[in-house]
Amino acid sequence: MIHRLSTFLRHGGYLLVGSIFVLPLWWAFSSSLKPLAQIFHDTSPFNAHALLPFPLDPRAYLEIFRKGFGHALWNSFLVSFLSVTAGLVVNGCAGFAFAVLSFPGKNVLFALTVLTFLAPAEAIAVPLYTVVRNLGWLDTYAGLVVPGLANGITIFLFRQFFAQIPRELAEAARLDGAGWMTILWRIYVPLCKPAIISAGLLIFFFQWEAFLWPLIATRSERMRVVQVALAGFEQQHQTLWNELFAASVISSVIPLLILLPLQRYYLHLVVDSSIKG
Amino acid sequence: MKLKGSVPAAFVLLLPALICLAVFRLYPIALAAWGSFCQESFEEAGRIIFVGLQNYADVLGDPLFWKSLWVTLKLNAVINPIQVVLALLLTVMVNQRFRGIAFYRLLLFVPIGVSLPIACVIWRLMLDPQSGLINSLLGQIGIDKQRFLIDEHQALWSVMAIATWKGVSFWMIFLWAGLQAIPSELYEAARLDGATAATRFFYITLPLLKRTLLFVLVTDTSVNFLLFVPMFLLTRGGPSYSTNVLMYESYRSGFIYGEMGRALAIMMVLILLVSITVVIQFYCLRQKESS
Numbered sequence: 336m337i338h339r340l341s342t343f344l345r346h347g348g349y350l351l352v353g354s355i356f357v358l359p360l361w362w363a364f365s366s367s368l369k370p371l372a373q374i375f376h377d378t379s380p381f382n383a384h385a386l387l388p389f390p391l392d393p394r395a396y397l398e399i400f401r402k403g404f405g406h407a408l409w410n411s412f413l414v415s416f417l418s419v420t421a422g423l424v425v426n427g428c429a430g431f432a433f434a435v436l437s438f439p440g441k442n443v444l445f446a447l448t449v450l451t452f453l454a455p456a457e458a459i460a461v462p463l464y465t466v467v468r469n470l471g472w473l474d475t476y477a478g479l480v481v482p483g484l485a486n487g488i489t490i491f492l493f494r495q496f497f498a499q500i501p502r503e504l505a506e507a508a509r510l511d512g513a514g515w516m517t518i519l520w521r522i523y524v525p526l527c528k529p530a531i532i533s534a535g536l537l538i539f540f541f542q543w544e545a546f547l548w549p550l551i552a553t554r555s556e557r558m559r560v561v562q563v564a565l566a567g568f569e570q571q572h573q574t575l576w577n578e579l580f581a582a583s584v585i586s587s588v589i590p591l592l593i594l595l596p597l598q599r600y601y602l603h604l605v606v607d608s609s610i611k612g
Numbered sequence: 613m614k615l616k617g618s619v620p621a622a623f624v625l626l627l628p629a630l631i632c633l634a635v636f637r638l639y640p641i642a643l644a645a646w647g648s649f650c651q652e653s654f655e656e657a658g659r660i661i662f663v664g665l666q667n668y669a670d671v672l673g674d675p676l677f678w679k680s681l682w683v684t685l686k687l688n689a690v691i692n693p694i695q696v697v698l699a700l701l702l703t704v705m706v707n708q709r710f711r712g713i714a715f716y717r718l719l720l721f722v723p724i725g726v727s728l729p730i731a732c733v734i735w736r737l738m739l740d741p742q743s744g745l746i747n748s749l750l751g752q753i754g755i756d757k758q759r760f761l762i763d764e765h766q767a768l769w770s771v772m773a774i775a776t777w778k779g780v781s782f783w784m785i786f787l788w789a790g791l792q793a794i795p796s797e798l799y800e801a802a803r804l805d806g807a808t809a810a811t812r813f814f815y816i817t818l819p820l821l822k823r824t825l826l827f828v829l830v831t832d833t834s835v836n837f838l839l840f841v842p843m844f845l846l847t848r849g850g851p852s853y854s855t856n857v858l859m860y861e862s863y864r865s866g867f868i869y870g871e872m873g874r875a876l877a878i879m880m881v882l883i884l885l886v887s888i889t890v891v892i893q894f895y896c897l898r899q900k901e902s903s
Contacts, residue, residue: 349705356723356777356781359777362745363734375743425628429625429628429630436619437622438619448630451641452831453886454641457838458859461644461876466635466636481636482632485631485632487633488834490629495823516621529793533789537786540782543727565729566729586730587725588725590725591722
């Protein structure tokens with residue numbers, strides 16, 4: 336009896352916390368599937384339909400793709416993908432050098448590197464704009480990807496994790512004649528999968544969510560990313576809340592779809608370590 | 613032990629990152645720092661002249677700057693501890709194993725997908741004093757309509773709530789990854805020794821999670837000191853400057869009033885502030901690690 340009560344309480348608690356987390360997006364989802372006039376009619380005064388997609392009307396979804404939202408999605412996807420792949424290589428290599436190798440000026444360089452993450456693109460948007468304009472990269476994918484590639488936070492993260500791996504492994508491999516790239520790729524990368532996934536997620540989310548920099552670094556409709564397109568929705572189609580919600584739901588579900596397989600990967604890690612143990 | 617070939621390898625491995633950082637971070641920071649000592653000439657529009665510490669003197673003599681500094685510190689003193697502690701508690705919640713946990717995990721991780729601009733738009737509608745969902749729900753349990761974002765005393769708290777809703781699940785991924793890395797044998801051994809859940813948390817989870825926690829705390833702090841989107845999209849720094857953080861004051865000075873020198877001087881103060889805070893956090897957590 337006590338056991339059943341505690342199970343009941345536990346589910347109640349989880350459900351309460353969970354619904355707070357999910358409520359805004361669920362409401363946006365329900366509202367995106369409604370005719371425009373119905374959305375605020377349902378919330379004030381409150382009626383249970385506010386949280387149900389009823390009467391069902393999927394037109395908002397068709398409408399946003401007619402207005403070119405698909406291309407913004409493609410842009411965001413491409414920019415994020417390029418940033419993650421190139422970013423992992425650039426920052427991973429730097430993190431490895433800081434964690435494992437010894438060379439003159441290491442501490443100064445590392446301090447300088449970490450310092451740069453205190454000034455992200457938002458803080459230095461104006462001078463950064465000047466630099467990118469002089470490179471002729473305004474309104475290009477390079478202008479969206481390259482300025483954020485090397486990142487103090489990511490390098491710091493890699494260094495933290497690489498430093499936890501016993502140096503004896505690298506020293507032994509070195510004595511066996513392995514090159515540093517081999518050591519990085521064959522020893523450090525396999526042992527640091529959680530760090531690599533964390534870093535990849537960090538880069539992906541920062542890039543997928545970036546708003547201020549894409550807003551000022553791109554001008555044409557052709558280069559517009561999702562977050563900027565959404566802001567445009569609000570301004571151009573002021574009252575079309577169902578379309579804004581539809582676009583919000585799509586651009587929120589995509590990162591989750593990328594995260595879910597990785598969640599499975601986390602669980603695999605646990606299984607792996609318990610088998611080895 | 614001194615390893616052969618360290619220096620050339622380090623050079624090759626570091627080069628791409630250092631070039632990127634130099635061109636897209638350090639050089640712009642230097643430009644910003646230089647700009648904070650300059651002003652547009654009054655006599656000749658568009659001509660930039662060096663004015664020394666004038667911008668800093670102006671800023672430090674401006675009550676609005678001190679008000680913005682106070683708002684920034686208040687926001688960060690509350691939001692950073694709350695986000696990190698909440699993220700930690702929820703990570704422990706998510707890490708439990710029982711039937712149905714996968715479903716709750718899904719619910720708790722949903723805000724990760726929602727970008728801050730989107731979160732702001734949705735929450736603004738939900739917090740609308742007249743027709744918002746939250747006031748309607750509060751009405752169901754007999755609580756009066758609240759003004760939230762348009763109330764001088766509630767706006768900053770509303771912004772914090774929105775940023776926390778959005779931020780906590782994001783930081784949970786990192787803490788969860790850290791938690792997964794703790795060998796389960798430790799917990800089993802502790803359980804066999806009769807350690808309670810609280811003991812296991814304080815003596816195993818916390819110490820072994822310290823690196824991840826430090827990372828989350830430092831990153832979260834730098835993000836929140838530069839929090840800009842909610843003020844930009846929702847409150848415009850108001851009402852009565854109650855959400856006018858330094859980041860927004862800098863934006864207003866530069867982009868609305870065209871005083872770029874003042875904007876950059878404020879930004880320099882802000883960067884200094886973040887650096888000091890992060891160094892203090894590092895120092896305190898390192899200290900504990902060695903003790």
